[in-house]
Amino acid sequence: MTTSSRAYTIAHLPGDGIGPEVTEVARDCVDTVALSRGFVVEWQSCPLGARHYLTTGEVLPGAALDELRKVDAILLGAVGSPDVPPGVLERGLLLRLRAELDLYVNLRPSKLRPGVTGAVAGLDPGQLDFVIVRENTEGLYAGAGGTVHRGTAFESATEESLNTRAGVERCVRYAAELAARRRGGLTLVHKTNVLTHAGDLWRRVAGEVAAEAGLTLEYAHVDAACLYLVDDPGRFDVIVTDNLFGDILSDLGAALSGGLGVAPSGNLNPDRTGPSVFEPVHGSAPDIAGTGRANPAGAVLSASLMLDHLGESQAAADLDAAVSSVLGAGAPDTTTGWEDALRAVLNARVGAR
Ligand code: NAI
Numbered sequence: 001m002t003t004s005s006r007a008y009t010i011a012h013l014p015g016d017g018i019g020p021e022v023t024e025v026a027r028d029c030v031d032t033v034a035l036s037r038g039f040v041v042e043w044q045s046c047p048l049g050a051r052h053y054l055t056t057g058e059v060l061p062g063a064a065l066d067e068l069r070k071v072d073a074i075l076l077g078a079v080g081s082p083d084v085p086p087g088v089l090e091r092g093l094l095l096r097l098r099a100e101l102d103l104y105v106n107l108r109p110s111k112l113r114p115g116v117t118g119a120v121a122g123l124d125p126g127q128l129d130f131v132i133v134r135e136n137t138e139g140l141y142a143g144a145g146g147t148v149h150r151g152t153a154f155e156s157a158t159e160e161s162l163n164t165r166a167g168v169e170r171c172v173r174y175a176a177e178l179a180a181r182r183r184g185g186l187t188l189v190h191k192t193n194v195l196t197h198a199g200d201l202w203r204r205v206a207g208e209v210a211a212e213a214g215l216t217l218e219y220a221h222v223d224a225a226c227l228y229l230v231d232d233p234g235r236f237d238v239i240v241t242d243n244l245f246g247d248i249l250s251d252l253g254a255a256l257s258g259g260l261g262v263a264p265s266g267n268l269n270p271d272r273t274g275p276s277v278f279e280p281v282h283g284s285a286p287d288i289a290g291t292g293r294a295n296p297a298g299a300v301l302s303a304s305l306m307l308d309h310l311g312e313s314q315a316a317a318d319l320d321a322a323v324s325s326v327l328g329a330g331a332p333d334t335t336t337g338w339e340d341a342l343r344a345v346l347n348a349r350v351g352a353r
C-alpha cells in the first residue's frame with residue numbers, strides 16, 4: 001500500500017448540544033492513532049445542524065452535499081434542538097443523507113465490555129457481542145402509503161413495506177461478509193409466519209446468500225429474538241433484519257450493552273460509491289450540553305467503526321481496546337476525564353509496541 005492511499009479526508013459534522021463535545025474527543029483519538037499507525041487524516045469542518053438551520057434557514061444546502069460526496073467518511077455528532085420543530089433535521093439532514101449517499105446498511109454493534117453494567121444482571125462480558133445489520137432504505141420506512149378520507153370516521157391510513165430483491169440481497173450480502181470475518185454466525189430476524197410476502201423474499205434471498213458464503217443461516221422471529229437477546233444473547237453473532245425490526249432491536253442492543261453513552265453506529269455505503277456516515281447512537285442531549293458530563297465512548301467507538309471501514313483495522317482496534325480499557329478501569333464522570341484516560345491508554349499502547 002502506498003503512503004498516498006492511506007490519506008483520508010473526513011468530514012467532521014459535530015452538530016448540536018453534546019455532538020461537538022463528544023466528536024472533539026473522537027477526533028483527537030483518531031489523530032493519535034493516525035500518527036502511531038502511519039496514516040494521514042485531513043478534517044473538513046461541516047457546520048450543519050440546528051444552530052446552522054436557525055441562523056441561515058438551511059438544512060442541507062446543495063453545495064454542502066456536493067462537498068460531502070467527495071470525502072472518504074463523515075463523522076457526525078448529533079443534530080437537534082428544542083427550538084427546531086421535530087422532523088426538520090431528521091428528514092432534511094439525516095434521512096436525506098441516507099438516501100443521497102445510498103447508506104443502505106445501518107450497523108449497530110453491541111458488546112458488553114468489562115466494567116459496564118448492561119440491562120441484564122449477571123452476564124459476563126463475552127456472553128454479549130453481536131452486531132445488528134439493519135436494512136436502511138426500504139421496508140416500512142420507504143415512505144409508501146397514504147391517508148384518505150382524513151378527518152372523517154372512514155379515515156384510512158396505510159404504510160406499505162417495500163422490499164426489493166436487490167435491496168434485500170445487498171444488505172444480506174454485507175451481513176454475510178461481516179459474519180465470515182467474525183464468528184461465522186448469521187441470523188435472519190423477521191416475522192415470516194405472518195409477513196408472508198416480505199418474509200418469503202427475505203428468507204429465500206438470505207438462504208441463497210448464506211449458502212454462497214458457506215454459512216449456515218439461523219432464523220428467529222422478531223418477538224422470539226427479543227426474548228433470546230435478553231435470555232441468551234450469546235447465541236447471536238451477526239443479525240440481519242429489515243428497517244423497522246432493526247430500528248427496534250438496535251435500541252434493545254444498546255440497553256443490553258450499557259446504554260446510549262457507549263453505543264456506536266455506522267450508516268454504510270458498502271459499495272463505496274460515496275462516503276459512509278458514523279455517529280454515536282445518542283442525540284444532542286440538550287439537558288447535559290455544556291455541563292462537561294457527556295460520555296464520548298459512543299463517539300469514539302463510532303470513529304473506530306469508521307477507521308475499520310476505511311481499511312485501518314489496526315487503528316480501529318486500538319480505539320476499541322482503549323474504550324474497553326477505560327471502561328474496565330471505572331469510567332470517568334466527565335468528558336475531559338475520558339479524554340485524558342483515552343489519551344493515556346493510546347499513548348501507552350504506542351509505547352508498548
Ligand atoms: P438524547 O440521546 O439526546 O438524550 C437522552 C438522554 O440520555 C438524556 O438524558 C441525555 O442526557 C442522556 N445522554 C445521551 N447521550 C449521552 C452521553 N453521551 N453521555 C451522557 N448522557 C447522555 O435523546 P433525546 O433527549 O430524545 O433527544 C435530544 C435531541 O437529540 C432531540 O432534538 C433529538 O431530535 C435529537 N436526536 C438526534 C439524533 C441524531 O442526531 N442522530 C438521534 C437521537 C436524538
Ligand code: MG
Nearest residue numbers: 247248250251
Ligand atoms: Mg432509533
